[in-house]
Amino acid sequence: xxxxxxxxxxxxxxxxxxxxxxxxxxxxxxxxxxxxxxxxxxxxxxxxxxxxxxxxxxxxxxxxxxxxxxxxxxxxxxxxxxxxxxxxxxxxxxxxxxxxxxxxxxxxxxxxxxxxxxxxxxxxxxxxxxxxxxxxxxxx
Amino acid sequence: xxxxxxxxxxxxxxxxxxxxxxxxxxxxxxxxxxxxxxxxxxxxxxxxxxxxxxxxxxxxxxxxxxxxxxxxxxxxxxxxxxxxxxxxxxxxxxxxxxxxxxxxxxxxxxxxxxxxxxxxxxxxxxxxxxxxxxxxxxxxxxxxxxxxxxxxxxxxxxxxxxxxxxxxxxxxxxxxxxxxxxxxxxxxxxxxxxxxxxxxxxxxxxxxxxxxxxxxxxxxxxxxxxxxxxxxxxxxxxxxxxxxxxxxxxxxxxxxxxxxxxxxxxxxxxxxxxxxxxxxxxxxxxxxxxxxxxxxxxxxxxxxxxxxxxxxxxxxxxxxxxxxxxxxxxxxxxxxxxxxxxxxxxxxxxxxxxxxxxxxxxxxxxxxxxxxxxxxxxxxxxxxxxxxxxxxxxxxxxxxxxxxxxxxxxxxxxxxxxxxxxxxxxxxxxxxxxxxxxxxxxxxxxxxxxxxxxxxxxxxxxxxxxxxxxxxxxxx
Numbered sequence: 001x002x003x004x005x006x007x008x009x010x011x012x013x014x015x016x017x018x019x020x021x022x023x024x025x026x027x028x029x030x031x032x033x034x035x036x037x038x039x040x041x042x043x044x045x046x047x048x049x050x051x052x053x054x055x056x057x058x059x060x061x062x063x064x065x066x067x068x069x070x071x072x073x074x075x076x077x078x079x080x081x082x083x084x085x086x087x088x089x090x091x092x093x094x095x096x097x098x099x100x101x102x103x104x105x106x107x108x109x110x111x112x113x114x115x116x117x118x119x120x121x122x123x124x125x126x127x128x129x130x131x132x133x134x135x136x137x138x139x140x
Numbered sequence: 141x142x143x144x145x146x147x148x149x150x151x152x153x154x155x156x157x158x159x160x161x162x163x164x165x166x167x168x169x170x171x172x173x174x175x176x177x178x179x180x181x182x183x184x185x186x187x188x189x190x191x192x193x194x195x196x197x198x199x200x201x202x203x204x205x206x207x208x209x210x211x212x213x214x215x216x217x218x219x220x221x222x223x224x225x226x227x228x229x230x231x232x233x234x235x236x237x238x239x240x241x242x243x244x245x246x247x248x249x250x251x252x253x254x255x256x257x258x259x260x261x262x263x264x265x266x267x268x269x270x271x272x273x274x275x276x277x278x279x280x281x282x283x284x285x286x287x288x289x290x291x292x293x294x295x296x297x298x299x300x301x302x303x304x305x306x307x308x309x310x311x312x313x314x315x316x317x318x319x320x321x322x323x324x325x326x327x328x329x330x331x332x333x334x335x336x337x338x339x340x341x342x343x344x345x346x347x348x349x350x351x352x353x354x355x356x357x358x359x360x361x362x363x364x365x366x367x368x369x370x371x372x373x374x375x376x377x378x379x380x381x382x383x384x385x386x387x388x389x390x391x392x393x394x395x396x397x398x399x400x401x402x403x404x405x406x407x408x409x410x411x412x413x414x415x416x417x418x419x420x421x422x423x424x425x426x427x428x429x430x431x432x433x434x435x436x437x438x439x440x441x442x443x444x445x446x447x448x449x450x451x452x453x454x455x456x457x458x459x460x461x462x463x464x465x466x467x468x469x470x471x472x473x474x475x476x477x478x479x480x481x482x483x484x485x486x487x488x489x490x491x492x493x494x495x496x497x498x499x500x501x502x503x504x505x506x507x508x509x510x511x512x513x514x515x516x517x518x519x520x521x522x523x524x525x526x527x528x529x530x531x532x533x534x535x536x537x538x539x540x541x542x543x544x545x546x547x548x549x550x551x552x553x554x555x556x557x558x559x560x561x562x563x564x565x566x567x568x569x570x571x572x573x574x575x576x577x578x579x580x581x582x583x584x585x586x587x588x589x590x591x592x593x594x595x596x597x598x599x600x601x602x603x604x605x606x607x608x609x610x611x612x613x614x615x616x
Contacts, residue, residue: 010546010548010549011546012179012206012207012544012545013206013208013543013546014547015547039271057390058394062394072382072386073326073329073383076330076334076382077326077332079274105272105573110340110573110574110577111574111577112271112340112341112547112574112576112577112580113339113341115234115341115385116234116383117386118209118407119209119389119393119405119409120209120407139209139234139235139382140341140547
């Protein structure tokens with residue numbers, strides 16, 4: 001499948017998240033949406049509250065894991081879910097804004113809490129359509 | 141898995157002789173059906189573990205083994221610090237000191253039957269479960285550090301339970317060597333309001349009926365009687381442990397080449413035990429063990445409050461508390477010599493046999509209770525550590541059923557509401573904030589826990605004592 005999108009891929013105990021886009025930054029944004037979708041339908045999450053996120057890592061792959069883990073930390077510590085993301089990359093420095101809203105059990109019906117993004121099935125690379133793909137398994 | 145890859149040692153023991161960079165053999169304990177159905181990744185991950193520096197004797201996998209992160213879930217490996225041995229954040233996992241504790245209620249199933257619905261509702265209302273749930277405690281910096289140093293002992297000092305509980309917890313409720321200053325501010329921030337919460341995923345609180353006894357002597361000593369009800373709590377170190385796992389995994393991945401460690405898989409990230417990073421991880425990981433022990437202690441207190449309200453005069457007494465994601469320094473006999481080793485158990489339960497000095501006085505002659513969690517509709521088991529187990533897999537046994545199916549497959553096969561109704565018709569009341577979560581945790585998505593426990597018993601890792609049937613499940 002081509003075009004900007006996110007999807008899940010199976011893992012025996014946990015869940016794989018994959019983002020696809022024309023740039024690494026776009027793929028990172030889509031991977032974050034895929035991660036929200038592990039918990040709830042991203043379309044149900046209002047993009048009300050902005051949270052700034054910065055991270056850096058030695059390479060794109062470690063940066064993806066750092067990015068998702070930074071989101072997991074903010075979700076857990078602020079009790080938020082995120083529905084919209086804007087990622088800017090400067091080399092291996094990431095500056096991003098994530099917009100979300102407080103968890104509402106009735107509205108979001110969260111399926112599961114995410115413990116961490118992992119290095120399993122980790123990849124940031126071009127796919128067969130020349131698009132960027134960013135993926136890893138998240139531990140739930 | 142293809143059985144041709146193994147040398148069959150017995151009907152429940154399968155060996156992989158060292159090849160390539162493996163320093164020791166790999167051994168899987170399982171019956172033929174379990175090992176045939178086991179994910180190929182277990183083979184790959186276990187043989188990778190066997191390549192790590194300083195590993196002693198063998199890399200082991202329990203009968204519930206499945207694809208994990210670096211280590212298979214159900215993996216056991218011990219390392220000698222004096223031989224360049226390593227400590228691995230992946231070998232402990234993200235949910236540091238996740239574990240199970242089981243309490244006597246002293247009540248018979250027929251006594252609680254009229255109150256079952258109310259117990260389910262009150263427990264669900266009282267014990268925070270699921271994503272975003274918070275506990276009543278708010279810990280400031282000093283209290284957080286005190287909790288991370290004191291574990292369940294800290295909780296008891298703050299009025300959560302009694303000193304008698306502590307003897308029935310591994311490490312007597314307080315893991316020595318915890319270093320709160322090695323735990324990041326981020327990890328503490330994540331934990332600020334999470335003490336006394338179940339979490340989600342496969343975590344639960346269950347009321348269970350003892351339905352079968354296999355070993356009357358051990359059952360007597362554990363005071364288990366058919367028809368009586370126990371409470372089992374399965375959860376871990378919550379956000380703090382997850383954050384410590386995440387942060388040290390990254391640090392170890394980046395630092396490994398500098399230590400001359402070539403990682404076959406980044407998830408196997410590790411550092412020499414005697415390095416500053418290895419020591420920092422051990423200090424932080426032990427603090428997370430204390431966090432998990434405090435967490436289960438606070439949840440125990442909340443559970444006791446519910447029982448005291450609905451069934452005045454009931455005393456819930458702790459049978460035992462085990463952690464199944466840890467790295468602990470222990471003495472083990474290897475080739476006739478006693479050695480101090482760092483034993484990683486990732487999804488494996490410690491199972492000390494009779495006479496072990498770590499056991500409380502009243503259990504020392506019989507062995508350690510080994511608590512094996514089920515999955516909602518299915519059975520849980522209590523086993524006991526054995527003499528034979530002390531020479532196999534460093535006194536370790538299985539920890540649960542182990543997943544057989546992905547969450548994705550599970551949600552395609554089951555619907556949360558239908559599953560809750562079906563289980564209710566079988567007498568199992570489910571309370572959960574998330575129906576999708578229930579579907580993902582469907583009993584059918586797990587291996588047959590009875591087959592897993594039978595294999596552990598036949599392999600001599602631990603001996604079956606009692607089977608428990610769920611009555612009420614509060615699912616995170």
